[in-house]
Structure formats: structure tokens, C-alpha cells
């Protein structure tokens with residue numbers, strides 16, 4: 001580059017990208033011979049790349065984020081106006097959009113009461129883990145500090161969030177990890193046959209009981225919280241089996257363990273309710289959310305707690321350490337809650353929760369119909385517009401396809417101009433689930449286009 005900068009010269013953008021960008025979750029060797037993909041523009045459900053090629057985005061920005069679709073001028077305008085009025089002040093003070101959005105959010109979360117702003121899902125989860133440690137120190141002499149997490153779940157990329165990951169390929173090579181994080185078994189009924197002692201009936205209750213076993217082995221007086229995704233996302237789109245959540249809640253109550261629900265993917269509409277936990281009658285103590293909160297129009301994450309949890313941090317004002325001594329600098333950016341307000345209004349005004357339920361049912365049916373045609377589809381799972389199709393070499397043995405096969409399906413769809421996802425370097429030997437999460441504005445035609453691309457791809461990859 002010679003220093004002059006022409007933002008419209010796309011070949012220079014590609015050159016600068018290849019020279020200077022370290023892409024997320026990417027192996028860079030291929031970029032020595034191929035161009036990195038640059039996404040230039042988005043509108044509704046579609047994005048265009050540097051070559052002007054149109055893609056139907058069936059994964060809402062790659063990672064379940066752009067819930068209300070691209071090109072929402074209304075969000076951009078609200079953020080612009082707010083930035084001119086006040087872009088930032090540290091979160092030790094309040095802000096108008098911060099208060100207004102918190103009120104809207106709490107209105108959708110009966111039983112919850114306090115909103116703590118941060119920037120990313122990982123960070124919000126870390127706040128939740130810190131609360132547990134501080135409560136342990138305040139009430140239990142530091143003892144009740146452990147956080148339980150589940151096999152196949154993911155809670156973020158920082159070292160402590162990775163200490164709570166049930167995805168071994170995500171955490172490999174990043175140890176040593178933070179002590180005090182303990183894994184419990186997954187609840188994927190389709191793979192129950194791989195779990196010792198799993199029954200044919202009442203699997204959900206059995207899977208929850210495995211959590212109790214871990215609690216008893218660790219000592220209930222050492223366990224502070226249980227952190228779970230309501231529907232596991234990157235670990236294979238796992239919907240909970242019947243009876244699971246009721247039993248999980250009984251167990252948490254029995255041992256005085258806080259229930260931390262990670263809504264980073266499910267939160268704000270993805271499953272057709274405001275929050276994924278609301279499908280299952282769950283009463284959380286803490287909820288974390290990020291991606292869909294502002295649909296990617298601004299960086300924002302939230303940790304939401306009950307008043308009961310909050311109260312534990314304000315009981316003794318004379319003790320200088322007796323409050324949540326935590327800050328997120330950019331949790332004070334006003335763009336996040338401003339975008340969050342408009343995002344929520346759009347979902348309400350356009351009836352997107354109902355659309356998500358309707359289109360989710362339609363897409364689930366269409367994926368199941370593909371299963372009648374393609375033996376590689378072992379199981380289709382999901383809730384709302386949050387769906388997955390697990391690919392197997394043999395339906396009887398449920399042997400997972402090699403990840404290269406799933407990658408080939410994703411690549412074939414991409415060639416057809418449809419972006420789908422898959423479990424990505426997460427689970428050793430089990431990166432075999434295709435992931436679908438179109439924006440909540442999806443219509444039947446969009447779903448049909450996605451299904452038709454997957455149909456063609458499966459036919460070409462598996463014959």
C-alpha cells in the first residue's frame with residue numbers, strides 16, 4: 001500500500017485483508033492461494049461479497065446474531081442520534097438508553113430485576129462467574145465457589161469462559177485453566193447410547209440426575225452455580241429432553257445452587273420466545289445474553305439477575321469491599337442499549353416472535369422431509385429458527401460423518417449462494433451437525449431456498 005486509501009477499490013481491500021487481518025476461527029494457509037471472503041453489504045436476509053455475489057444468509061451473520069436482518073435504518077438512525085447526544089459515560093453513572101432498555105428487558109423477564117451491561121457473551125458470563133465467587137466469599141467462607149458447566153456447552157472465549165467449555169476442541173492448547181469449574185454430562189438423547197447407564201425411558205430425568213451425582217461427588221457445599229445453555233448451540237443444537245429442566249431446577253433448589261442460564265444465542269427471539277428458558281418454565285437466578293440483543297448493530301451484552309442476587313451485594317455499605325467491584329469500560333457505551341431498544345421494538349411491531357415459531361415449524365418439517373430423502377441426516381433438532389441436522393454415516397450405528405463431509409455440504413451451499421453453518425472445531429469426532437439460524441424475518445421462500453440448497457448439496461456430497 002502506498003498510503004493513499006481508496007475505500008471503493010475492492011482489490012486493495014482484499015490485499016490489505018490478506019496482509020493484515022487475522023481472521024476469527026480461521027486457518028490462514030488457504031488465503032495464500034485464494035482470496036479471503038469480504039462481506040460488503042447486507043439487506044434483509046441477504047449479503048453481498050466483494051465479487052458482488054449475493055448470498056442468502058441462513059446463519060444471521062455467521063453466528064446467530066443479526067436477528068432482525070441487515071440494513072435496518074431505524075436502528076442506525078437511533079444510534080446516530082444518541083451518539084451525537086451522548087456516546088459514552090462509564091457505567092458507574094446511568095444513561096437514558098441504559099435505563100430505558102433495562103426496563104424493556106425486565107418487562108420481558110418476569111422474576112428478573114437487575115441489568116449489568118458489558119460487551120460480549122464471554123464477558124457477561126465472566127461477570128456471572130465472578131458473582132458466584134464473591135457470594136461464596138461473603139456467605140460461605142469462600143467455599144461454595146465452584147461453577148458446574150455441561151459437556152458440549154460453550155460460554156465464551158476468554159480463559160475462564162473456556163474453563164467452562166464442554167467443547168474440547170475449543171479449549172485444546174489453551175490451558176492451564178481457571179480452577180473451580182466442573183463438567184457435568186450432556187443431555188443429547190440421540191447420543192444417550194454412548195453414556196454409561198442411560199435408560200431407554202425418562203432420559204431427561206436421568207440426564208439431570210447425572211448433575212446431582214457430580215454435585216454430591218464435589219460436595220454440595222462447594223458448588224455455587226450451574227451454568228447451562230437452554231438449548232445448546234455450537235455443541236450441536238441440543239434441545240433438552242422431556243423432564244430435564246424440572247429436575248435440574250429441583251436439584252439446584254435442593255443444594256442452594258444458583259442457576260445461570262446462558263442466553264447468548266437463544267436470547268431475544270431466536271427460539272420464538274423472548275428467551276429460550278421461557279419454553280421450559282425455568283426460573284433462573286442469572287441470565288446472560290449478547291448476540292441477538294442488538295442484532296449486531298452495536299456491541300452489547302447483559303448479565304441480568306434477580307433482586308435476591310442483587311441484594312447480596314448491597315447489604316453492608318460500611319464494608320469497602322462489599323459490592324460488585326467490576327467494570328466493563330465499553331459497558332458504558334450508549335449505542336448498545338439504544339440499538340437494543342429499537343431491535344426489541346422491531347421484533348414486537350413486526351410480530352417476529354410469532355414468525356419465528358411459524359417459520360421454525362415450517363423449516364423443521366422441511367428438514368425432516370429432507371431426512372426422508374437423504375440417509376445422511378440422522379436427526380433434526382431445534383426450536384424456532386434455531387435448527388440443526390446431525391449427519392451420520394449409518395442411521396443404525398449413528399456413526400458421525402467426518403467433519404470434511406459436513407464442510408463439503410457447507411461449501412456446496414456457499415457455492416449456491418446460501419450460507420449455512422456447522423459445529424466448528426468444537427467436539428472431537430463430532431463436528432457433524434449442520435446449523436441453521438436465519439433471521440427472524442425469514443419467509444417461506446427464504447426457507448425453501450435454504451432447503452433446496454441443502455438438498456442439492458447432500459445429493460452431491462453423499463450421492
Ligand SMILES: Cc1ncc(COP(=O)(O)O)c(C=O)c1O
Nearest residue numbers: 120121122154155156264265290
Ligand atoms: C452460548 C454462548 N455463550 C457465550 C458465547 C460467547 O459470546 P462472545 O463471542 O460474544 O464472547 C457464545 C458465542 O458463540 C455462545 O454461543
